[in-house]
Amino acid sequence: MRAAALAGWRILSAGGAALDAVEAAVRVLEDDPGFNAGRGSVLNRDGMVELDASIMEGDRLQCGAVAAVPRVANPITLARRILDAGRHILLVGEGALAFARSAGIAECDPAALVTDRQRRRHAERAARRSTIGGTVGAVALDRSGTIAAATSTGGTAGKAPGRVGDSALIGCGTYAESSVGGVSCTGDGEAIIRVVLGHRTLAYLKDAGDPEYAAKVAVDLLVEEGRGQGGLILLDWRGRTGYAYSTPLMPVAIMSPALGEPRTPF
Numbered sequence: 001m002r003a004a005a006l007a008g009w010r011i012l013s014a015g016g017a018a019l020d021a022v023e024a025a026v027r028v029l030e031d032d033p034g035f036n037a038g039r040g041s042v043l044n045r046d047g048m049v050e051l052d053a054s055i056m057e058g059d060r061l062q063c064g065a066v067a068a069v070p071r072v073a074n075p076i077t078l079a080r081r082i083l084d085a086g087r088h089i090l091l092v093g094e095g096a097l098a099f100a101r102s103a104g105i106a107e108c109d110p111a112a113l114v115t116d117r118q119r120r121r122h123a124e125r126a127a128r129r130s131t132i133g134g135t136v137g138a139v140a141l142d143r144s145g146t147i148a149a150a151t152s153t154g155g156t157a158g159k160a161p162g163r164v165g166d167s168a169l170i171g172c173g174t175y176a177e178s179s180v181g182g183v184s185c186t187g188d189g190e191a192i193i194r195v196v197l198g199h200r201t202l203a204y205l206k207d208a209g210d211p212e213y214a215a216k217v218a219v220d221l222l223v224e225e226g227r228g229q230g231g232l233i234l235l236d237w238r239g240r241t242g243y244a245y246s247t248p249l250m251p252v253a254i255m256s257p258a259l260g261e262p263r264t265p266f
């Protein structure tokens with residue numbers, strides 16, 4: 001978590017863009033096999049890794065996303081390239097891979113994304129209902145006042161091939177509007193989609209003006225109306241942070257000029 005926060009911070013403190021900062025932070029987490037994103041992701045019903053990711057810049061509501069993508073180590077960078085290309089927002093599966101090739105993003109060996117831990121979990125889980133864990137995300141505000149948000153995940157363990165969760169969907173797992181804030185969500189993707197959690201969280205933030213309160217109300221919405229569990233990280237246009245979760249654990253790292261080094265509440 002510290003490494004990810006610092007990767008983003010290095011960019012922001014040098015005057016870089018929030019969009020670059022959230023991409024850099026999420027890449028660090030995708031590369032860490034301890035999280036359910038990139039290498040180390042959970043396996044689907046067929047024992048394969050299929051990745052979802054999305055990224056959004058809150059000035060012009062520019063966004064990019066990928067879903068059910070195999071063979072890409074850093075799907076957040078693929079989502080970023082889709083944002084930069086500006087034509088489409090969401091590409092899936094083989095079409096996303098074709099775009100990756102045209103954008104110069106190398107495919108990796110699918111086996112390189114599968115860790116022994118996830119292979120064991122998959123074998124133990126065999127036919128049991130899927131569980132949730134370890135989606136990664138980042139939100140950032142840069143010196144020019146731009147807010148960006150990014151989310152990346154392997155989805156739910158044992159999911160059906162082709163299943164797409166909230167992390168690929170702008171407004172659900174990821175949303176940013178520089179005049180309001182940015183949010184990245186984790187948890188039960190079907191529940192998050194049901195209540196369009198990212199967009200609703202920013203609506204609460206706009207009304208209440210308090211990111212801690214908005215985060216808590218949004219997680220209540222997820223549990224009560226979405227009928228699922230999860231959490232979110234939230235940042236407002238003034239740089240104030242909020243986070244909340246209904247799951248047993250959701251590690252968070254926060255970095256700001258006042259803090260000097262990443263603060264991890266856990």
Ligand code: GLY
Nearest residue numbers: 155165187188189
């Ligand atoms: N929140 C991650 C997923 O359900 O796919």
